Amino acid sequence: MPEWPEMETYRQQLSPLVCGLTIRHVDVNREKTINEPAEAFQAALTGRKIMFVERRGKHLLFHLDDGNRLLLHLMLGGYLYYGPHAEKDESRFQVIFTFEDGNKLFFGGLRLGYLHRITAKTALERFREIGPEPFDPRLTEEAFVAMLDKKRGKLKPALVDQKWIAGIGNFYSDEICFEAGVVPFADIPSLSDGTKRNVYRAMRKVLTEAAEAGGYMDQKLTAADTFTGGFAERCRVYGREGEPCSRCGGTIRMETVSSRKMFYCPSCQGTN
Known part of the structure; x- marks a missing residue:
């Protein structure tokens, strides 16, 4: 599932491609992907301009020139592609926007994800339930430690809880724990102040590096895209069960806790 770095990568790459362009045509191949009848969705978006693209956690918000928003959540398997045509059957994409310059924005893999047209007020209400952004200036080190001080349970479930902090999922929670030198299933109350700060x-270090490398997804945004997915080969524990640890040479292990996979190095990741 795309997380903070992947959605930030999409935001940065899409903005100069689609902002200011008029949507000339909308194809809806799967009505369950949207939140209103296809005819209404198409009529409402045809002739509209995308003014700018915003990211909030794992969501993208397309701001339209009529004041409304398009809320995108890719969920598991979702992706975007931009160009004059797709490299596969276009009917396989759930939604397609055709812009005035002939280029198209393809929304694919949205069997679990969605693209909803909502008001600005509804967008604000939706995001009231989402936790702070990892790089919110108000989320200082002291504020983060204070948040953890009030939290119970295991570390990884806290990091992936979107109501606690926005944008982190299974992939980056394990990478963050590795970087911090703590196992993802550590009990939060047992963590030292120093570990919480780590x-x-x-x-911040892992998410920054991942975003600067294009995240881990391998679906390219455009045919000429050589940036997206650059972090995949740099991940250190996630999906690397049985491989040697890049830090200590130990063997990466995978365990399942509460139906959630956790990858870590038992040799160099402590518990507190």
């Missing part, structure tokens, strides 16, 4: 610093 987790905060690791979060």
